[in-house]
Structure formats: C-alpha cells, structure tokens
Amino acid sequence: MIRxxxxxxxxxxxxxxxxxxxVVFFVIPFSLMIAVSVFxxxxxxxxxxxxxxxxxxxxxxxxxxGVMSFSLGLAALVAALAVGIAFPFTYRLVRLSRGAQxxxxxxLLSILSLSEVIIGFAWSxxxxxxxxxxxxxxxxxxxxxxxxxxxxxxxxxxxxxxxAFPYTVLVLYPALARLDPYLEEAxxxxxxxxxxxxxxxxxxxxxxTIVATTIMVFVFALGxxxxxQLLGRPQHWTLSVLxxxxxxxQSNMPFAAAMAVFLVLVSLALxxxxxxxxxxxxxx
Amino acid sequence: xxxxxLNSLAAGLIALVLSAPILVVAGVSVNEKKSLTFPPQGFxxxxxxxxxxxxxxxxxLVTSLVVATLSxxxxxxxxxxxxxxxxxxxxxxxxxxxxxxxxxxILPPVITAxxxxxxxxxxxxxxxxxxxxxxxxxxxxxxxxVTLSLGFGAVDRSYVEAxxxxxxxxxxxLRTVVMPLVRPYVxxxxxxxxxxxxxxxxxxxxxxxxxxxxLPIKIxxxxxxxxxxxMAAVTVLFVSLTALVFGLIAWFGDLPRLLGAWAKND
Numbered sequence: 001m002i003r004x005x006x007x008x009x010x011x012x013x014x015x016x017x018x019x020x021x022x023v024v025f026f027v028i029p030f031s032l033m034i035a036v037s038v039f040x041x042x043x044x045x046x047x048x049x050x051x052x053x054x055x056x057x058x059x060x061x062x063x064x065x066g067v068m069s070f071s072l073g074l075a076a077l078v079a080a081l082a083v084g085i086a087f088p089f090t091y092r093l094v095r096l097s098r099g100a101q102x103x104x105x106x107x108l109l110s111i112l113s114l115s116e117v118i119i120g121f122a123w124s125x126x127x128x129x130x131x132x133x134x135x136x137x138x139x140x141x142x143x144x145x146x147x148x149x150x151x152x153x154x155x156x157x158x159x160x161x162x163x164a165f166p167y168t169v170l171v172l173y174p175a176l177a178r179l180d181p182y183l184e185e186a187x188x189x190x191x192x193x194x195x196x197x198x199x200x201x202x203x204x205x206x207x208x209t210i211v212a213t214t215i216m217v218f219v220f221a222l223g224x225x226x227x228x229q230l231l232g233r234p235q236h237w238t239l240s241v242l243x244x245x246x247x248x249x250q251s252n253m254p255f256a257a258a259m260a261v262f263l264v265l266v267s268l269a270l271x272x273x274x275x276x277x278x279x280x281x282x283x284x
Numbered sequence: 285x286x287x288x289x290l291n292s293l294a295a296g297l298i299a300l301v302l303s304a305p306i307l308v309v310a311g312v313s314v315n316e317k318k319s320l321t322f323p324p325q326g327f328x329x330x331x332x333x334x335x336x337x338x339x340x341x342x343x344x345l346v347t348s349l350v351v352a353t354l355s356x357x358x359x360x361x362x363x364x365x366x367x368x369x370x371x372x373x374x375x376x377x378x379x380x381x382x383x384x385x386x387x388x389x390i391l392p393p394v395i396t397a398x399x400x401x402x403x404x405x406x407x408x409x410x411x412x413x414x415x416x417x418x419x420x421x422x423x424x425x426x427x428x429x430v431t432l433s434l435g436f437g438a439v440d441r442s443y444v445e446a447x448x449x450x451x452x453x454x455x456x457x458l459r460t461v462v463m464p465l466v467r468p469y470v471x472x473x474x475x476x477x478x479x480x481x482x483x484x485x486x487x488x489x490x491x492x493x494x495x496x497x498x499l500p501i502k503i504x505x506x507x508x509x510x511x512x513x514x515m516a517a518v519t520v521l522f523v524s525l526t527a528l529v530f531g532l533i534a535w536f537g538d539l540p541r542l543l544g545a546w547a548k549n550d
Contacts (some may be wrong), residue, residue, distance in 0.1 A: 006373040014376055018366035022384045025422040026396075029403035033395075036402050089298060092291055102534045105543060110527040111302055115483035115500040118519050121507060122305030125516070131312050131322030133304075162302070173543055194287050223392030225486050230507070238392045247398055247490065260398045267391055 047254050065230035068182035071238040074219040078160045081213045082221075085161075086168035087210065091202065092175045093169065105170075112166035120230030123159045124150045127231075156232035160221055168217050175209040208277045215274035219267050241262055306523055313516035315520070320511050331517040341514060344502035348482055351498060354419035356477035360428045360470060362421060367432035368458070371439075374452065389426035396423055397490040404491060412497040419491050420481045427480065428473025431542060435469025468537045479529050483522070 033224040058064060082272050090159070093104055125131050127150035137143040149155055183205060187197035227242040237245075239259060247256035308322050335341045366385065370378055388396045396508060399532025400419045404410045439462055447457045485500040493501060499518065506515050 003372070003374050006369075006375055011373065014365040015369040015381070016376075018362045018369075018385075019381050020426070021362045021422065022381055025403070026384055026388060026399075026420055027395075032402045032406060034398040038327035065461075077545070085298070089295070092295065098540070101537050105539050106527065106534050107299075109530045110523065113479045113483050113505075113530075117485050117486050117500045117504045117507070118522060121503060121511075121519060122309045123517060125320060125322075125511070126305045126308045128320065129309055131320050135322065141347055145494055164450065167497070170543060177540070195494070198313045219390070219392070223394065224290070226395050226504070239331050240392055242396065244486065245305070245492075247401060248493070253402065256398060258404065260395045264390055267395075271390055282506060 015021075018092075033257050034165040034261055036253055037261045039254045039257075041252055041254045047249075050083065053258050054111040055255045056262075058255060058258075059262065067237065067239060067242055069238070071222060071240075074157075074160070074236075074238060075218045077157065078164050079218040080160050082164040082217050083172075083210060083214045086165055086172060086223060087203075087213075088198070089222075090169050090172040090176050094173065094179075095181075105173075108166040108169055111162075112170065116226035117165070117230075119163055120227050121201075123155065123162065123231055127155050136284050145273070150231050151233050151236075153232065153236060156228060159227045159231045160224055163216050163224065163227065164221055167220050168213060171213045172209065175206060179206065202224070212274040212278040215270050215277070219270050222267065287351070290539045293431050300349045309516045312522050313513055313520050314458050315513050317523040318512060320513065320516070328398075331440075331513040332521070334514050335518050335521060338514070340497075341502065341518065344497045344499045345518075347496060348499040350418065351416055351488070352478045353415045355481045356423065356428075356474045358417060358421035358472050359425045359477045361427050363428035363432050363473060364470065367429060367436055371436035372454070382433070385425045385429045393423075393484075393486050397487040400487060401490040408518050411492055413492060414497065416488050416492045416498075419487050420484060421477075423484070423487055424480050424507075425479040427476035428470070431473035431476065432466065434542065435466035472533045472542060475529050475533050479526050484525070 012138050035049075037055055038049060038051050038053065040054075042046050059068075093101060093108040096104070101192050126133055126146065129146050129148040130148065132146065134143055134146040134149065139145050172210050179202070183201055184194075184197050187201040188194070192200065222238070223240055224238065228236050228238050228241045240263070243263070246252045246259070256279055310322045311322045311324050312320045313331055314327050314333075315321060316328040319325070335345065336508055363385065368380075369375070370382060400415075401410070404412070404415050404419075409415050433442065441462050443465075444457055447461050452460070484498075485504065488496075488498050489501055491505075497505070499522065503518060505514055506512065530539075533542070537544060
C-alpha cells in the first residue's frame with residue numbers, strides 16, 4: 001500500500017461525510033454564536049442581526065469583573081489543589097502492578113464520567129444535616145449535633161476538586177508512565193531519601209508536564225457549570241453558570257454569546273500555552 | 285517500610301474520599317421511609333423498583349439510553365472514515381478536521397452547548413428530540429476519533445502490503461485485514477461516547493431541555509422539588525452502569541495503552 005496524496009473524487013469520498021458533519025454541526029454553530037454576540041437583543045427573548053458591541057461593554061461593569069475574577073481565582077485554586085494531590089498519587093499509581101493500575105483506572109474513569117448533576121447531588125447529601133458526615137462526627141463525640149455544611153465555599157471547593165482529581169490523574173498518567181524509572185533509582189543509589197529524590201529529581205524533570213497539566217485542569221475547572229449552583233451560594237456563581245443563566249433564564253442570547261466568546265479566547269490561549277509547555281518537554 | 289505504609293495509607297484515604305459521596309448515596313437509597321437519612325432507617329429496595337415502575341423515571345431512563353446509543357453510534361460513524369482516511373492517505377490538510385473533532389472536548393462544555401442552541405434555533409429545529417443525538421455525536425466525536433487513530437496506528441502496515449500484493453483492493457483490505465484489528469478500538473470508542481452521553485447534562489439541557497427529559501435533566505429538575513430516595517437509587521444504578529462499561533473496556537481492551545496514548549494524541 002503506497003501512502004500518497006489522495007486523487008479524484010473516489011479517493012476523497014470517505015472524508016466527505018465526517019468533514020460535512022463537523023463543518024455543519026460544529027463550525028457553523030460556533031461561528032453563529034460569535035455572530036450572535038454582536039447582535040442586538042430584542043425585548044421578549046429574541047435578537048436581531050446587527051453589529052453592536054454593547055454586549056461586550058457590559059464586561060466593564062463591576063459585577064462582571066467580580067464574577068470573572070472569582071471564576072479565575074476559583075479555577076486556579078482547584079487546579080493547584082488537584083495537581084498537588086494527583087501528582088504524587090499518579091507517581092505511585094504507575095508503579096503498581098498492571099492489575100492494580102487497571103482497577104484504579106476503571107474507578108477513576110467511572111468518577112470522571114459522572115454527571116455534574118450526580119456529583120452535586122452526592123456531595124450535597126454527604127454534607128447535609130440528615131445524612132451527612134457531621135453525623136459521624138457526632139457519633140465520634142467530635143461535635144455536639146449534626147449540621148449542614150452545604151451550600152458553602154468549602155462544599156463547592158470540595159466538589160470541584162473531587163471532579164477535577166480523576167481528570168488530573170488521567171492527564172498526568174501518560175507522562176509519568178513513560179518517565180524513566182532509572183532517574184529515581186540513580187538518585188536513591190547516590191544516597192538521597194525517597195522524598196528528596198521525588199522533590200529534587202522527579203518534580204524538576206517533569207516541570208513542564210506539571211505546568212501543562214495545571215493549565216488543562218484550570219480550563220476544566222473553568223467549565224464547571226452546575227456545582228456552583230448546587231453546592232455554592234449565589235455569590236459563588238462562575239462565568240459558566242452566568243452564561244447558562246443569561247441564555248436560558250434571562251433569554252439574553254447576545255450577552256451569553258459575548259461571554260462565551262470571551263471564555264473561548266481565555267481557554268484557547270491557555271490551551272495553547274499548555275501545548276507549548278508540553279512540547280518543550282518532548283524536545284528537551 | 286514507613287514510607288510504604290504511608291503510601292498505602294494515602295492511597296486508601298484517596299479511595300475512601302472518592303467513594304464516600306457514592307457510598308452515602310447508596311445508603312440513602314435503601315431507606316424504608318421517604319427520607320434522606322444516613323445511616324438508613326430500615327431496609328427497602330422499593331426506591332429501585334420505583335425507577336422502573338414510575339413512568340417519569342422509566343421514561344427518562346429509556347430516553348437517556350436511546351440518546352446515548354444513537355449518538356455514540358453516530359460519533360463512531362463520523363470518526364471511523366476520518367481516522368481511516370488520515371491513516372490511509374498522505375493528506376496533511378485533513379488534519380484540520382481532526383483538530384476540529386478534538387476542539388469541542390477541550391473547550392468548556394457550556395460554549396459548545398450555546399453554539400448548538402443558537403444553531404438549532406436558527407434552523408428552526410430547537411427542541412426537536414433528534415437534535416440532541418446529533419449534538420452529542422459531534423460533542424463526543426473526540427473519543428472514538430482518539431481511540432481509532434490509536435487503533436489504525438497500531439496496524440502493522442506489512443499485513444496490508446501483503447494483502448495488496450496478492451491483489452486485494454482497498455475495500456477488501458479494510459474488511460478482511462484492518463477491520464478485525466481495529467474492532468476493539470471501535471468498541472471502546474463507542475463505549476466512551478456512550479457513557480459520556482448518558483451522563484451529559486448541559487448540551488442536552490440547552491438543546492432539548494424543555495421537550496425531552498434525559499436522566500441527568502430529570503435528576504436536576506427533581507433536585508428543585510426536594511430530594512427523594514429515588515434520585516439516590518437512580519444515581520447508584522447510573523454509577524454501576526458506568527463502572528460496568530469501563531470494566532468491560534478494561535476486560536476486552538488494553539486500558540493503560542488506551543489512556544497512555546490518549547494524551548499523546550491531543
């Protein structure tokens with residue numbers, strides 16, 4: 001079989017269907033959303049074609065600035081916590097037997113694919129007064145009576161880290177699985193303790209992977225749209241929640257679209273940075 | 285020695301925290317009375333029965349299963365020819381479609397959801413039940429695309445050359461040599477897309493939220509009217525189904541390899 005450039009319609013035919021589907025159902029909707037962001041809202045829930053930047057001007061308000069900085073700060077905190085826990089965990093995971101690794105991977109994949117609705121419901125139950133963890137504390141004599149821990153910032157943070165942890169492990173997994181085990185052994189032979197070898201050899205060797213993963217988890221956390229509603233208070237609403245709220249409940253599609261365009265730009269810039277950081281590691 | 289004990293302890297703690305919410309929900313789901321207490325009072329499986337006997341819950345379950353099956357199948361139908369084309373021909377320009385297939389998965393989901401909402405509204409199909417199938421298929425096409433690129437990449441080209449030398453054309457090679465080799469990757473791509481579609485909320489909600497109730501939408505709507513043990517029972521069923529599907533992928537396929545090369549292809 002010679003791998004040359006395809007010629008004629010017959011050889012191009014197989015790609016027609018996938019190309020058509022992706023252009024019609026992804027490129028066009030995406031472009032349409034960008035277009036809607038400069039449309040004018042018509043009271044009553046619809047919009048008219050136009051070229052106005054009023055939707056973007058609303059970004060300058062203090063309210064939007066507050067939501068934006070809260071979203072970014074929260075995503076950064078979640079990314080730092082998730083990578084901080086997941087990195088040492090994955091480092092141990094890739095050294096387990098194949099069977100044990102597979103059991104962990106199935107477990108992590110199952111949690112990762114859980115609906116945000118289910119994660120939110122499960123955590124609010126775990127933190128509730130009637131069924132929650134505080135009942136255990138009462139039974140152990142640590143607390144006088146059970147109380148509700150949700151909604152609160154702590155509950156939201158716990159839910160988000162819970163959701164991001166399996167994702168972080170799976171992003172780190174390939175890089176750590178391919179890390180040369182002799183690196184740590186050499187350090188150990190030269191007399192460093194396991195902890196010292198981990199922090200002075202393994203972590204610096206994978207610095208770019210850690211940076212790239214942190215950025216990817218940041219973007220992942222930025223996308224959370226339900227947990228802030230289920231586990232947080234209204235002041236904990238993030239940009240993703242605000243977009244949903246404007247699109248569905250306030251019927252202000254142009255403003256929702258403008259915020260979405262903004263979110264796309266932030267995410268794409270960050271993903272670009274992550275790819276750059278990841279590539280530098282491969283060439284190094 | 286101390287290090288090893290600490291490591292197992294940390295791993296055990298992580299396993300406990302990861303399963304704690306699910307365990308509490310499982311406990312709540314067997315309450316005898318209609319209350320969410322833990323530890324459960326009494327033991328009853330009637331809430332599980334209600335998932336199948338109550339028309340609302342059963343309808344949502346059936347809807348979710350149908351949507352997930354159809355959209356995963358469509359996602360594979362989109363991904364297969366694309367991955368095959370990229371493997372068979374030297375066509376750098378076609379990589380652009382691969383990137384397109386990866387994008388919706390990397391961006392925050394609310395963006396894709398909003399794009400679909402504006403699109404279906406513009407073409408006058410907003411709310412039609414079939415639109416969620418197409419939307420999910422495009423949203424999750426990344427998964428079969430990644431597993432299939434991996435599958436084709438693993439095919440030894442000398443088999444293909446041997447077949448071609450003996451006079452097999454492209455179609456025969458695909459059917460008799462390539463297809464049997466990539467079948468596990470087709471199945472795992474389908475399974476990944478199926479599970480994610482089953483659990484997906486925001487795209488489904490924005491596209492057909494007012495006309496069709498998938499299970500995640502039904503759970504979310506039920507959350508607003510107060511909690512019932514039925515929601516806990518549905519959650520337990522869903523978690524088990526999800527774990528079962530991934531268990532099957534691990535059983536029949538090479539899960540570490542699937543995940544190891546996953547990020548390499550991103």
